[in-house]
Amino acid sequence: MSTCTRVAIIGAGPAGLLLSHLLDRQGIESIVIDSRGREEIETTIRAGILEQGTVEVLTDTGASHRVRSAGQMHEGIELRFDGESHRIDFTATVGRAVWLYPQHEVLKDLVAARLAAGQDLRFHVTAERVEDAETDRPKVIATDFDGNRVIIEAEIVVGADGSRSVAREAVTGTYGGYFREYPFAWFGILCEAPPSAEELIYSNTPDGFALISQRSPEVQRMYFQCDPDTDTEAYSDAQLWDILRSRVPGRTLKEGPISKRDVLRFRSFVAHEMRRGRVVIVGDAAHTVPPTGAKGMNLAVADVVLLSEALGAFLLQADESLFNAFPETARKRIWKAQHFSWWMTNMLHVQPGADDFDRMRQIGELRTVVESESGRAYLAEAYTGWPLNGMEHNVRQ
Ligand code: DHB
Secondary structure, three states, X not given: OEEEOXXXXXOOOHHHHHHHHHHHOOOOOEEEEXXXXXXXXXXXXXOOEEEHHHHHHHHHOOOOOOHHXXXXXXXXXXXXXXXXXXXXXXXXXXXXXXXXXXXXXXXHHHHHHHHHOOXXXXXXXXXXXXXXXXXXXXXXEEXXXXXXXXXXXXXXXXXXXXXXXXXXXXXXXXXXXXXXEEEEEEEXXXXXXXXXXXXXXXXXXXXXXXXXXXXXXXXXXXXXXXXXXXXXOOOOHHHHHHHHHHHOOOOOOOOOOEEEEEEEEEEEEEEOOOEEOOEEEOHHHOEEOOXXXXXXXXXXXXXXXXXXXXXXXXXXXXXXXXXXXXXXXXXXXXXXXXXXXXXXXXXXOOXXXXXXXXXXXXXXXXXXXXXXHHHHHHHHHHHHOOOOOOHHHHHHO
């Protein structure tokens, strides 16, 4: 079956759904497809921290009304190292904050909003490839749940299809991108317990890093640094609590039944190209960051805010300038976020084989940040997020 639309969007994650929402506000029709079903999309556990700009986009454009009511504003984080605790006060240093609101809740809000608006949103439709990028009518070749061929012809195709993007090949060819792998991963758990602290705790110890995060008053998310090949069943619950306790010395963790375990690998990736002709890739399809600092979804939102403005000018006014500038404009923020995620990761984790020099230097680096007003402001500014290009337009609508 062949269908035509203005913008074909592959991927119903935060990037794809938000893009369809921002386009709709400008009167631009789109079709969104995803290989997954609605339930899988709405229940997969991902990160939980939204930058202030992300929250403003979601609320000011009507994409989510629950972020501010169900989410929690966090005005700082706790950094622990060398037996000490230091608070980075975001509001005091940069006058901004972040919100704890899990990504799957954002997705529930976006799916509901899109369906209520009559969006053509198709689950269980798997894109196989994108063709004709350098013509006026690029196409998505896909297969539906029953194995039928689906062809979507559009003016623009957007690959918002995650790190295993099928759209990426149509954009980057065989060139790939810039890549960095890290010698560690996070062992993540979800547990039923009250929060151990009001704010998130980022803790560095000689044995490795731990992050005490939250999901709700009843459910908590915690991570500790582990070897990338660690099996999720390698530890009993009691062993997991022993490790977590030892990684956050001086703090009593509230413990409870562990309901989920996973191992998250660390990678940095930036595709060499984000656009070829009329095909664009955004979010994880175009870049991946290691999780420390929770930039992944926020960066996807920043891409999409910028792209929706560029597509508005292109499709409604035949003004190509923003669309032509899009990859270069997006790339500037992407590399700032890459740097921040790399920096937080390396500052807080222990490299395999680290010696006493490495250890002392790392403590020196952490002190440089927490003992200086500008050091704290540097971290706070990046963590809460830089201003969003293109946001002015989206709010004005
Ligand atoms: C979470 C993940 C992060 O990478 C981070 O820096 C903070 C919180 C989370 O999953 O809650």
